[in-house]
Structures are given as structure tokens and as C-alpha cells.
Amino acid sequence: MKALILVGGFGTRLRPLTLSKPKPLVEFANRPMIQHQVEALTAAGVTDIVLAVNYRPEVMAGALEEYEKQYNVNITFSVEQEPLGTAGPLKLAEKVLAKDDKPFFVLNSDVICDYPFKELAAFHNAHGNEGTIMVTKVEEPSKYGVVVHQPNHPSRIERFVEKPVEFVGNRINAGIYIFNTSILARIELRPTSIEQETFPAMTRDGQLHSMDLEGYWMDVGQPKDFLSGTCLFLSSLTKKGSKELAPTSEPYVYGGNVLVDPTAKIGKNCRIGPNVTIGPGCVVGDGVRLQRSVLLRDSQVKDHAWVKSTIVGWQSKVGRWARLENVTVLGEDVSIGDEIYVNGGSVLPHKSIKANVEGMFCYATNFLRTCPNNFSSPFHHHVNSQLGIFMTILPITGPYSSFTLACPD
Secondary structure, three states: OOOEEEEEOOOOOHHOOHHHHHHHHEOOOOHHHHHHHHHHHHHHHOEEEEEEOOOOOOHHHHHHHHHHHHOOOOOEEEEEEOOOOOOHHHHHHHHHHHOOOOOOEEOOOOOEOOOOOHHHHHHHHHHHHOEEEEEOOOOHHHEEEEEOOOOOOEEEEEEEEEEOOOOOEEEEEEEEEOOHHHHHHHOOOEOOOOHHHHHHHHHOOOEEEEEEEOOEEEOOOHHHHHHHHHHHHHHHHHHHOOOOOOOOOOEEOOOOEEEEEEOOOOOOOOOOOOOOOOOOOOOOOOOEEEEOEOOOOOOEEEEOOOEEOOOOOOEEEEEOOOOEOOEEEEEEOOOOOOEEEEOOOOOOOOOOOOOOOOOOOOOOHHHHHHHOOOOOOOOOEEEEEEEEEEEEEEOOOOOOOOOOOOOOO
């Protein structure tokens, strides 16, 4: 079988982490997100995987060569010269996807779940039509595009209703599909949306079905959802009785759902959990409190720090008695001073924080100098009187455009 993973481009929603690594290589539960998907696909019998990318595929090449050997799978890049949306990449990869008449999987790279690919393939083959999408149930369907089935038919889709005002159902697109190769005839090689153009045509022809996804599901493409998805994943490991998790008998485990790499070091009198992942080479000092957080490779949290709802980037350091919370994200090689409070801040790579931060994006001035041609002028100045920190507000274009504040050292 074959599969196409929609990787996309800059990964702007997951910044500042994606300024150091492409989104698929950011570690989720101590393994790159793409590895979770490659492993699940190959376990279901997939032998050819295409990654649809439009930004820096060469950065991922080394890791994917390792996965080819590890999982005995062929992995190729389909590089878009311009972003082609969610349907165009299928047409661009037609040579691989249509090399035989067997169905192929398509999935978004941001989706984390148990990946029931075998069950999806069996369901798809049983109904015999052109496509099947996985759907998941949500509590607030008014925030999503909702799947509506044909009357008296439990799986054939009649239409999609975008953010319904009145209740029409609670099943939404989970971003995992399987298609017959005939779908490729419906798609032109241009920027096009599979959700807004291809799926409606398939529903009119009665060719699109849905299958319910059991268990957890999350699109982890932005920090708050990355943390929520981590909680769901760890809870799933607990339900399965996984031995990957730190045993509750460990003195530092508090509340369970704690994943610690064997190379990490944990100090005395720590309270870690629930829902924490600690990556390779991490060092946690004495008396540290960690809750609902992710420590990426080689990061450090020093004595008596409090870290909650935070992603600590690679090689970053959190000072003694510091407090980080409320979806704070530290990029690579960030240093948080002793006794510093960071509340909902996103700190870009190589920044040293020496004053309290609440709800801002921080640029290091030396980082700006290394990013030519990405920033427009003029500069505008602003003084944050509450924090007493001088900041530069930048009108920005290019891949760094989602951030607006710069904090000179």
C-alpha cells in the first residue's frame, strides 16, 4: 500500500519550535511526530510513503533515511514549487500513488491518534466506493465543519456544514483518509482544497463515506493543542498498561502519566506529573515541580522551579525558583533567569530572559540580525509600562510574520 502525508510549509502555528526544526521532526512524546505516523503506516502494510512539502525538505532527509532502514519502507519527497493546498499534493504525487490500482492513505502531519489504518482499509474495501474519511466526535461541533450523513445510511456522507449554528451532528473530519486511485482524476495540479472542492463533488456522487475514530484524537499543530495532545497520548499509554511510562512507585511521580527518557536525570524531592514528558539528556534539579509540560532534548530545569503547561525547547535552561505557566513556549537554547516569572510567553531561540514576561513574543536582537530579507521597515517603538521593558514592534513579512514583538537584550 501507499500513503501521502501532508507536511506543508513553515509550521507557523508551532513557533518558536519550528524555527529550529521542521514541524514533523519536533518530538512528540520523545519521538519526532513523523516517526509516530511512519511506524503506524508500515505496521498496516504500507511500503511507499510520500511527504508533500513546500519548505526545506533537505532538513528532514537524514532522519527519513534512518526511518527507511528502520521500518523497511520507501520514503520520497513531493516538493511543491508553490503551496498546493490539501488536494493539489495528491495530483503532484500521482506517479507514486497511482503506480498500482490499490487504495492509498492520506493524512495530515499534525494529527495524533491511535492510527487505525488496518481497520480503515478494511472498512473502505467493504463499502467499495471511492473514498473514506475518519471522523471523530467533539463536544462543541459549532467550532468545526460537521459531517452530515445521508438519511438511513450510517456511513455515506451527504454534505458538510461549516461551523453550524444549529445542531446537525457532532462528527468532524479527523484528517485521515483512504482513497481509490480514481480520485486523482477529480483533482487538477493547482492550489486546491480537498475539503472544499474534492469532497463536495464526491458527496454529490455518493462516493464518500466516513468511519468513526475510537479513542483519543488531536491536531497538535499549535502549542496549546500540542500540550493537550500529549495529555491524551500519555493517558492512552496508561490505559494500555504501557511500560514506557515511569512507574508510579518512583518517588518523583505525582499523578501518573509521566514519560522519562532513560538518559534524563531527576533530582531529589521533585513532584512530576501528571502529564509530563522529559526528553533525552534533560536534567531536573532538586525540588522541581513539573505538571502538564514537555521538556525537549538536553533542556534543564534548576532547583525548585515551577513549570506548568509549558514546552521547554532543546538546550534551554530554566533558572532556580523560576515559574513558567499558562502555555509558555521556549525556543531552542533559551535561558530563563533565577526567580523569573513567565506567564503565557513565547520566547524565540537563543534569548536570555532576565525580567518577568507576561503574554508576549520575545526576539533576541542577535536572532534578528541573522534573518536578512525577512523583515520590512520602518521600526516602531513601544514601551510596555507594566513590565518596564523596551520593545520594538516590527511590521514583518516572510516566514517570521506571525510574531510582532522584539525585546532587545
